[in-house]
Amino acid sequence: MVGAVPGCYKLAGALRDQGFVGRIGAGDAGCVTPPRYDRGDWKPGDGVFNAGAMADYTVKLADRLGKLFDDDKFVVLLGGECSNLLGPALALKRRGRYGVAYLDGHSDFRTVDNDAYVGAAGGEALALVTGRGQEDLTDLEDLGPYVRDQDAVMLGYREDEAYLDSLREAGIPDWSALAVINDPAAAASGVLAHLERDDLDGFWVHLDVDILDAKVMPAVDSPDPGGLEHEHLRDLLKPLLASPKCVGIDIGIFDPDLDPDGHYAKELTDTLVAALTN
Numbered sequence: 001m002v003g004a005v006p007g008c009y010k011l012a013g014a015l016r017d018q019g020f021v022g023r024i025g026a027g028d029a030g031c032v033t034p035p036r037y038d039r040g041d042w043k044p045g046d047g048v049f050n051a052g053a054m055a056d057y058t059v060k061l062a063d064r065l066g067k068l069f070d071d072d073k074f075v076v077l078l079g080g081e082c083s084n085l086l087g088p089a090l091a092l093k094r095r096g097r098y099g100v101a102y103l104d105g106h107s108d109f110r111t112v113d114n115d116a117y118v119g120a121a122g123g124e125a126l127a128l129v130t131g132r133g134q135e136d137l138t139d140l141e142d143l144g145p146y147v148r149d150q151d152a153v154m155l156g157y158r159e160d161e162a163y164l165d166s167l168r169e170a171g172i173p174d175w176s177a178l179a180v181i182n183d184p185a186a187a188a189s190g191v192l193a194h195l196e197r198d199d200l201d202g203f204w205v206h207l208d209v210d211i212l213d214a215k216v217m218p219a220v221d222s223p224d225p226g227g228l229e230h231e232h233l234r235d236l237l238k239p240l241l242a243s244p245k246c247v248g249i250d251i252g253i254f255d256p257d258l259d260p261d262g263h264y265a266k267e268l269t270d271t272l273v274a275a276l277t278n
Helices: 007-017 051-070 082-093 121-129 164-169 177-182 184-195 230-242 263-276
Strands: 075-078 098-103 152-157 174-176 202-208 246-252
Touching: 007 075, 007 246, 007 263, 051 075, 051 082, 075 082, 082 098, 082 121, 082 202, 082 246, 098 121, 098 184, 098 230, 121 152, 152 177, 152 184, 164 174, 174 177, 174 184, 177 184, 177 230, 184 230, 202 230, 230 246, 230 263
Parallel strands: 075 246, 098 152, 098 202, 152 174, 202 246
Antiparallel strands: none
C-alpha cells in the first residue's frame, strides 16, 4: 500500500517481549535508531530509495558494532529489514576479510543488470554488500566491496528464484530451501567448509525470517510457500552460530504488525533461542 510503513522495525521489541535477551544470556548494547522510512518522490530508475539516510545509518551502526567487535563480543543484531546487513558488513571490512552466510527466502541479488530497475535495498542487500550497485551504499569509506563473491554463500531461496543465474555467475555457492529441508546438517557442513577457511578472519550470518514457509511464518513482507519449518532453521543455524569463526547474526523482516497476538513472535524466539544456546 502506497504510504504504508512496514512494521519490521518493531522486530526487536517483539522478541524482547518474549524474553529473548535474557534467555540467550546476552548483554544489551542498546538501539541505533533507524532513519525515517521515506520513499519520497522516488520513481523507477532513481536507484535505491532513501539511500542517503541508509548510508548514514550504516556508518552509525558500524560504529556501534565496532565497539562490540573490539571487545570480542558475539553480536546478535535485531534489525528491521535486510539492508541492516550493510552495518555489520562495513564494520567487519574495517577489521579484515570476513564472509557472510546469507539465509533468506530470496537471493536479494537484484541489480540494474538483471532487472528493469532497483528500489528497496532489502531486495538488493546481498548484491550491495558484494559491491553491486550505487557507490553511496556499496563503497562507504572506500571499503567496497565489503564481502568478496568467493566469501559469500546463499541459502533458502525458493525454486523459482529470479536471480539464481546471476548468483551462480558470481560463483557464490547456494543451497535452495528444498536442499536445506532435505538435509540441514549437510547444508550447514557445506557452508562451514566454505567459510571456515584460513584466509578468512571470520563470517557473519544474515537471517531473513521469510526463509521460513508461509504457513509457519506469514508475518513477513513476502511470505512464500516452499520454505523451511522451524526445526529446519534451528538445525541449520545451530552449527553455523557455534562455529568459532562466526562473529554474529542479524535477524530481520519479521513484522509484528502482522502478528497481533504474538504467536509467531513466540515461535520465532523459541527457534532462535534454541539455535543460540546449548
